[in-house]
Amino acid sequence: MHTLTPSLPQIAALIGEPARASMLTALMAGKALTATELALEADISSQTASSHLAKLLNAGLLQVLKQGRHKYFRLHSAEVAALLESLLNLSVSLTPLNVSTGPQDPALRFARVCYDHLAGELGVRLYAGLLTEGLITEQDTQASLTEKGVRFFEGKGCDVERLRRSKRPLCRACLDWSERRHHLAGSLGYWLLQDVMSKGWVTRQPDSRALLFSPSGKRALCKHYPLQTRAC
Amino acid sequence: MHTLTPSLPQIAALIGEPARASMLTALMAGKALTATELALEADISSQTASSHLAKLLNAGLLQVLKQGRHKYFRLHSAEVAALLESLLNLSVSLTPLNVSTGPQDPALRFARVCYDHLAGELGVRLYAGLLTEGLITEQDTQASLTEKGVRFFEGKGCDVERLRRSKRPLCRACLDWSERRHHLAGSLGYWLLQDVMSKGWVTRQPDSRALLFSPSGKRALCKHYPLQTRAC
DNA sequence: CTGATGCTTCGACGGCCATCGAACTATGCA
DNA sequence: TGCATAGTTCGATGGCCGTCGAAGCATCAG
Structure with a gap:
């Protein structure tokens, strides 16, 4: 549940942390992933991943689905995917061609x-x-x-x-x-x-x-x- | 000039800093602004603003135009504006309606x-x-x-x-x-x-x-x- | 030249936060 | 019932970076 209404810089800062960005881009594939899978993806411990995922959830960037002892995370909406896509596009367009x-x-x-x-x-x-x-x-x-x-x-x-x-x-x-x-x-x-x-x-x-x-x-x-x- | 090719989380982190986000959204109006105007906008000292603007320039998010002893900054491209817009839209759509x-x-x-x-x-x-x-x-x-x-x-x-x-x-x-x-x-x-x-x-x-x-x-x-x- | 303004560089301070070990809860499996 | 695994919470550590004062350039007006 969203406790605070996240402002523009807050959202950007969330995505700006490399480990969180890894998780989010991994979720760009559209599949829901578990917390440990995302921790492996970002190359961090499960504790750290847990903290990151809680923040992303709290900001409304992710959805979560509990299934047994697993938690499946996915992007919250197509809008979030569109944001990540435009970030990716910009980083590509800023990259020199050589x-x-x-x-x-x-x-x-x-x-x-x-x-x-x-x-x-x-x-x-x-x-x-x-x-x-x-x-x-x-x-x-x-x-x-x-x-x-x-x-x-x-x-x-x-x-x-x-x-x-x-x-x-x-x-x-x-x-x-x-x-x-x-x-x-x-x-x-x-x-x-x-x-x-x-x-x-x-x-x-x-x-x-x-x-x-x-x-x-x-x-x-x-x-x-x-x-x-x-x-x- | 761009020294490093900025990656996705780097771009997001740049926008994720409140003072820089203020400057960027101020530039969304389309007008080029001077460094001091942007410092006022973000409510920070001119030294800090200078450091922020150097980073934004280096990442390729801004363009600069020297005119006498003034420096006019503006968004580098419509792609940057589109990114900021989608961030703004997401922050709006995540904000509760009440x-x-x-x-x-x-x-x-x-x-x-x-x-x-x-x-x-x-x-x-x-x-x-x-x-x-x-x-x-x-x-x-x-x-x-x-x-x-x-x-x-x-x-x-x-x-x-x-x-x-x-x-x-x-x-x-x-x-x-x-x-x-x-x-x-x-x-x-x-x-x-x-x-x-x-x-x-x-x-x-x-x-x-x-x-x-x-x-x-x-x-x-x-x-x-x-x-x-x-x-x- | 002299003073004023716009902007930058340097350095020191301080706070925020990512990180992980340790301990804990919850679920599933046999 | 007991063990293994998934995930969380807490606390301590450490590093990164935003911040501004002081000093330094550059430009312009006179």
């Missing part, structure tokens, strides 16, 4: 989860393909589904109208951490990731944001979605 | 500048009016100009296509600090404020984010733009 960006792990660079949608090289190529096929249009960080795009996704079994009625924006362009180009976020980005996961084309690597594509899954993705070729 | 929100000054509550667009009661009523007239549509924080809206604004002398080509999004719904309802942001929001200011309907109060509408200016605004009535 240093290598993002994670080193090739699997992470290739395909990973960003909060709840597809990121990495594959996410960027998919977004670019949707754009060149005229299925979405872009104006800065604001993307919209075209008429053609609506027909395309409904042909894949997506209830676009239902997504549109949800609280989150339908399409958003999210700046990719490692690629520095946009990938698809928003409720449609969420639906898309769910779709390719439900079809078994991809599986989540345990304890990581990385996504593992089977060879056949990768072929299927290329066939059913317009991926831009690597070259460009 | 406490009075936003500034006490009635002039500030009525009309003020939010970075570079119109906020306050008038901004909220204008946004609602645009919505009910079908000039814009809204899906969560994503607003778009309708065909009718394009014709409306072009009739007012706005080059919508040019705005669309700018780096910023054309329309954005920005959660109003005092009113807790949306007002119009994005490049169109910027154009609109410039328009009403160039027409002399409103003037900026010196050293404040408040906007002063003359009686005739207010009438003109009501006549030329669809303001929602106070009641709703």
Whole structure:
């Protein structure tokens, strides 16, 4: 429960502590994690983690779900995720271009989860393909589904109208951490990731944001979605 | 110049210090301010302010412009402003509804500048009016100009296509600090404020984010733009 | 040159808070 | 019932950093 109404600098200070920032970015993957998992993620003791998590809860940045002797934490709302995302984007945009960006792990660079949608090289190529096929249009960080795009996704079994009625924006362009180009976020980005996961084309690597594509899954993705070729 | 590439928690920690947060939010008004003005704003000595400003500059959050013996600071980019805005929005949305929100000054509550667009009661009523007239549509924080809206604004002398080509999004719904309802942001929001200011309907109060509408200016605004009535 | 103003650097002080050991409670398993 | 594990509370320690006084540059006015 929130005891004090957190002000802007208080929220920023909470995120400004490296251990807490580690936990929060770990939760960007969208999965709920336990206190010990988060302690490992941040490389701190469980006591310290407990104190941090209490503060984040108290400020309303996290939700908690008790299950037996475990406590599962997740981000409180999409607004919190959006804040973390804009922080991440800013830190990326402030980083000089000559240093290598993002994670080193090739699997992470290739395909990973960003909060709840597809990121990495594959996410960027998919977004670019949707754009060149005229299925979405872009104006800065604001993307919209075209008429053609609506027909395309409904042909894949997506209830676009239902997504549109949800609280989150339908399409958003999210700046990719490692690629520095946009990938698809928003409720449609969420639906898309769910779709390719439900079809078994991809599986989540345990304890990581990385996504593992089977060879056949990768072929299927290329066939059913317009991926831009690597070259460009 | 940026010596180190600031990471996410570093950026957050910079904003998390109350004095620095004061300076940054003061700069949200869009005007460039001198070091002493910012020191006054944050209620700290000039030495301390100098140290804070050096850190913000070094992290790439601010730009500086030397003019004689003065230094004018402003936010480095629209991305920084967007980050501050999402922080502000989150702190508003986390604040319980039973406490009075936003500034006490009635002039500030009525009309003020939010970075570079119109906020306050008038901004909220204008946004609602645009919505009910079908000039814009809204899906969560994503607003778009309708065909009718394009014709409306072009009739007012706005080059919508040019705005669309700018780096910023054309329309954005920005959660109003005092009113807790949306007002119009994005490049169109910027154009609109410039328009009403160039027409002399409103003037900026010196050293404040408040906007002063003359009686005739207010009438003109009501006549030329669809303001929602106070009641709703 | 002289004085005034804007801003910076240096150094010392002080407070806040992240950290972890130790001890404790709560849940699950056999 | 007893042991193991998850999580919390308390207290002591230590480090980081915001703060301002004093002194030092730079710029401008005369």
